[in-house]
Amino acid sequence: MRPLILGAALGNCVHVGGVLNFLRLAEDVGYRTKFLGPAVSIKDLIGAIIESEPEMVAVGYRLTPETGFKLFNELKNAVLEAGLTKPRYIFGGTIPVAKEAAKVGLFERIFTGEEGLDEIIAFLKGEDRKEGAESYPDNLVDRIKAKAPFPVIRHHFGLPSLEETIAGIEKIAEAKVLDVISLGPDQNAQESFFRPEEMDPKQSGAGGVPIRTEDDLRAIYKASRRGNYPLLRCYSGTRDLLKMAEMLKETINNAWCAVPLSWYNQLDGRGPRPVAAAIAENQQVMKWHGERNIPVEVNEAHHWSLRDAHDTIAVVMAYLAAYNAKKMGVKDYVAQYMFNTPPGTSGVMDLAKMLAKKELITSLEDENFKVYTQVRAGLSSFPVDMDMAKGQLNSSTYLAMALKPDIVHVVAYCEADHAATPDDIIESCKMVRQVIQNCLFGLPDMTCDPRVQERKKELLNEAQVLLNAIKKLGQASGSKDDPFTDPENLAHAIKIGLLDAPHLKGNPNAKGALMTKMVNGACYAYDFTRDHIITEEERIKKIIF
Incomplete structure (x- = not known):
């Protein structure tokens, strides 16, 4: 039988929202729950504990701190007198009340509302009992499982200076607001990392961080080993892709490969490869990662929509991208759905297009091919006005949550004006996390x-x-x-x-x-x-x- 959590608002407190939300989350991760209601007396709570024999007792109180302190002491004494020390006692309330609850020594964990939803989920799953890096899975699939039903959060980052990028990654990791930092190298690195003599010094830092050596990548990885130990991933490059794949695995433990099917070549001017040769090489990159059980994302379909191809082509290319990944032996596939593209796409039609893509892609699933859903806002949809851009980020996230994503790729609201700084990324991720939290508590089925x-x-x-x-x-x-x-x-x-x-x-x-x-x-x-x-x-x- 699933373990039971007993919940109640204590004393004369009638504020039950926090307790109910906690119990709802607990049910999502596998607990049974029983809510005793508002203003539950200590006597009635003790009686319910004796009767129900719960694994955990969740107590809420949001009134006067001083009164709360007396009430918590009374509860502790009643628990000890009845010999009810086996259940785990947790508390939720305002910050001032939480400080008083901590003094009593009864509660194993105290929540104040400052915690993220994923932090509460980790507690319920027992993940937070580990320490340091052990608390955070070092691969994508396990990270998704550990955080579910909260999706993994990803954001792109790469400044024109290596030193500023390293410092920024340290700050982002310490903030604990995202799980995956997608490293964006400059175009010189993407095209000519293994051919430095071909690099144009005047273009250093154009489009991302100027990575020039393997030690640069190791320094970046070291910077991420703090906070919530975010996973790192990096673009596959536009030439010498297999060499790049090997290096990224060895230096930053690349969380998953992102490679196109038909792009990053003469077709879009991002490399010298002929189209057919590029497709063949991209397939070999998929195969290389599949053989090593590294997830693969084929970021194909939105490249057609970004060039104003009609929606049918976008749907077909989403399917062909996944189809090719499966045929190349990829076992864990990340399907990215870029909303708001092309500009002028309505929410109704956007959702329909993504559902068509998802239906075709998931039709390929079997015991050897697992699909993970990743959603993101379209870059070109962000207004230059920063306040309006924040609204766009939040509304796009809300719509995208209808796909029940495993990964949310956050695009900083500022991107129409400037490349995101660490502070921009942290702020954007916090906004998106709130939208996600609201959706997880109940979202109308727009599908x-x-x-x-x-x-x-x-x-x-x-x-x-x-x-x-x-x-x-x-x-x-x-x-x-x-x-x-x-x-x-x-x-x-x-x-x-x-x-x-x-x-x-x-x-x-x-x-x-x-x-x-x-x-x-x-x-x-x-x-x-x-x-x-x-x-x-x-x-x-x-x-x-």
């Missing part, structure tokens, strides 16, 4: 909105049409490989425009003929000459049939 379900169904149908076309393209070329994993076939699909985006116009590696339009908050392929939405069947017929 049931009929408009959401109708659009999701439409996207799933359209996605299947495009997937069938990609499969037929590979079969028509005589390829003996899986059309969904064949680098040449995927590159060919991009070249002829099955996979396309308006921002690729003029790119020799792509068709660049797709035109899209936001209609009622969704992004569609659009014929501006005839002024109507183009279905996938109609669009594909013009390309290959």
Whole structure:
């Protein structure tokens, strides 16, 4: 039988919100709970303890500290007199009252409301009985399990100075507000870490921290060994990806790999690799991590949405990214869902698109392939006005919580104005944590909105049409490989425009003929000459049939 927690507001206190919230969390992690109500006398509480034999007794009191001190002493004496020292006694109240409760010596743990929800969950799971680094799992999967139902919090960080980045990581770790620091190297490091002679000194620090040696990474990792010991992860780079993967594992214990399927090459100008060669190398990176049981994120779909591709392509690429990861032997897959992209996407249509992606991705799950959901706000959705940007961060997080994420990738509200400082990151994470906490206490099921379900169904149908076309393209070329994993076939699909985006116009590696339009908050392929939405069947017929 599951252990029991008994809860009550003591004496003449009628404030029960804190106790009820605690009991609700306890139920989520596997306890049975029994709430005795407000203004419970010591006599009645003792009687209930004798009758119920709980493992834990949660007492709340939020009135006068001095009165509370007398009441807690009376409770302690009653507990000792009745021989009821076996249960664990915990207390929740205001800070002044908590100070008086601590003097009595009855309560094993005292909560004041300053704690994060994840800290309370850790207590209920017994995780906080460990000390130092042992309190915090050093890998993503165990961290997710330890924090559930609270999601793991991730944030990107990397300043143009190595010294400032190291100092910033120390400060962020001490704040204990996030679990994963995603290290952002500058473009020089991403493209030419193993070819330093090719680096442009004038571009040092452009886009992130100028990592130049393995010792730089070790110093960064050492800086994170404090506070809540956040996991570190880093971009996979845009060239020499396998070398980079090995180095990141050895230096920062890279929490998971983030690699695209078809990007970071000649297609987007972020590297010299041809598209097909890049896809093949990206697949090998997935395979390398899969063989070592390191989780993989294929950050693919939102790259198409960031270039204004219509929603169907985003859904298809989300599926193909996960499909390729599975075929390469990845066992733990991180599926990232970037909301608010392209600009003008409504909450209804955004949620529908993400649900379509998630349904396709999770259809791949089996005993050897586990999917973890990661949500984030779209970078381009943040206003320059900082107060409005805070509202955007919070509203985007609220909507994204409908996906029941395992990971929340926080984007600092300030990103439209400047790269996030440690203080910006800490503030942003605190705001998001409050939104998450509110949602975990009860969120309306926005996925049931009929408009959401109708659009999701439409996207799933359209996605299947495009997937069938990609499969037929590979079969028509005589390829003996899986059309969904064949680098040449995927590159060919991009070249002829099955996979396309308006921002690729003029790119020799792509068709660049797709035109899209936001209609009622969704992004569609659009014929501006005839002024109507183009279905996938109609669009594909013009390309290959």
